[in-house]
Amino acid sequence: MHEEYVKNHSERFLQELKSFLSIPSISAKPDHQSAIQDASAFVMQQILDSGVDRAELMHCGGNPIVYGEKLIDEKLPTVLIYGHYDVQPAEPLELWVSPPFSPEVRDSKIFARGACDDKAQVHLVLKTLETLGNTSGFPCNIKLIIEGEEEIGSVSLEQFILGNKELLKTDAFLVCDTSMPDPQHPVLITGLRGICYWELAITTAAEDLHSGMFGGLAPNAAELMSSLIAKMKDQSGKVLIPGFYEGIKRTDFPTASSMEWLTEFPSLDVNGFESGYTGNGPKTVIPAQARAKVSSRLAPGQDFERAHQCMEAFVRENLPANTSFDLKLLAGHNAVRTETTSPDYLAAEKALEKNFGTKPENKHIGGTIPVVSMMQRHLHVNPVLMGFGLDSDNIHAPNESFLLDNYYKGILTLLDFFTEYGNSCQQTHSLMNHKLV
Secondary structure (H helix, E strand, O other), X not given: OHHHHHHHOHHHHHHHHHHHHOOXXXXXXXXXXXXXXXXXXXXXXXXXXXXXXXXXEEOOOOOOEEEEEEOOOOOOOEEEEEEEOOEOOOOOHHHOOOOOOOOEEEOOEEEOOOHHHHHHHHHHHHHHXXXXXXXXXXXXEEEEEEEOOHHHOOOOHHHHHHHOOOOOOOOEEEEOOOEEXXXXXXXXXXXEOEEEEEEEEEEOOOOOEEHHHHOOOOOOHHHHHHHHHHOOEOOOOOEOOOOOOOOOOOOOHXXXXXXXHHHHOOOOEEEEEEEOOOOOOOOOEXXXXXXXXXXXXEOOOOOHXXXXXXXXXXXXXXXXXXXXXXXXXXXXXXXXXXXXXXXXXXXXXXXXXXXXXXOOEEEEOOOOOHHHHHHHHXXXXXXXXXXXXXXXXXXXXXXXXXXXXXXXXXXXXXXXXXXXXXXXXXXXXXXXXXXXX
C-alpha cells in the first residue's frame, strides 16, 4: 500500500523537490530574505498538503520557523521532527557543473545547493506524511519544526524552544539531517560533541602606534594574542586551560585512537586571527587591537557554561593588567549521547535494516547539531538521528547532491519507522493496562 503510493507519485515528488531546491534560501545573506520567505511558505504549504491539520509560520526574532502538527489521539505517542530550509552560500559558483539553484539530475543524483543539507531530507519527511495520510493513516501524533537559521547557528531556535515547551512536548525526537558512508551501510548517529565558539578581542591602545617611536616600549596586541593562544594547549593537543577537562568521562586521551579523539575528547582550535596591517607593502605599526575566533568541540561530561568560565579566567590571568579584552561566547552546546534501547531508536533500527538490507551502524561523530543539544537539555528528549545523505554528497561545497534512490528509500524507511514506533508504543500501553487490571 505504502510502496504503491510512493511509486505512483514518484515523479510528482521529484518535481516538487526541484521547486524547493530552486529557492535560494541562503540565511547568511541578508539580500536573500525574500527567498527565505518563499522557502518557509513552500514548506508550510507542503505540510498542509500532506494532510497535517495545522501549519503556521512562527517568529522568534529571526527567520520564520515552520510549525506543524497532526494530533490523532492523546493516548498515542508523539514524534517531533526537526529539519531546516535554509542553505549555505553556493560560492565559488564557477566550480558548479550546473547552476546551484537550477536542480539537475545526473548519474541518479539530484544536484543543487541544499540537496542533501537539508532540503531533500526535509522533503522526504513531508512526502512520508502525505503517504500516510492517503493510505494507512497516521499511527502516531506528529509535530514538526522546520527552521531557517541552521546554517547561521540556529540563533533564534533556543528562545523558541524555551518559549514553547508545552507546544513542543513529545515522546520521540527525529532529526533527518545526517549521512551514511554509502547506500549499503545505513547509520544511526548516537553521539555528538558539544561546542563553545568564542570571539576574543584584545586592545592595548586607542590606535595603532608607530613602531619607530614606540617599538620595544608599547605592548603589541598581535604578540599578546599570539602568546595567549600558544599557552592554550601543548604540542600534543592537550588543552592547558585550568579546569577545562572538568567532568570529562574519559581521561586516557594520550593513547586514544584517532576516531576516539574525534568523538570522546575535546578539541581547541583557532578558526581565524586578524591584527595590524596585512595589505601590500610595509606599514610599520604596533597593532593596538587583535581579534581571534576560537572554538572547542566539547566531550561528553563537559558543560559549555563551565568551559566558558574557564576560558574567561584564563584570558584574564594571562594578559597584562593594562590590556583590555572582550570575550564573547557566540555559541554553546553540550555533547549528546542517544539511548539505544528506547522504543523510538529500536523502531528506527528495524526500519533501516528492512529497507537497506543491513543493520545500521551505531556511530558517534565529532560534529555538533545545535538543536539536538537544545532539545535534550530543555525538553529531556532522546534524539533519533536518522539521515539518508551520503558522506560524498559535498554538503557546503560545489556540486552538492542527493542520491534519488536514497530519497525514495528514505520515505519508505520513515513509513516503517512511524508504523513500528506507533505499534510498539500501543502494545506497551496495552500490556501495562492489562497488568493493572
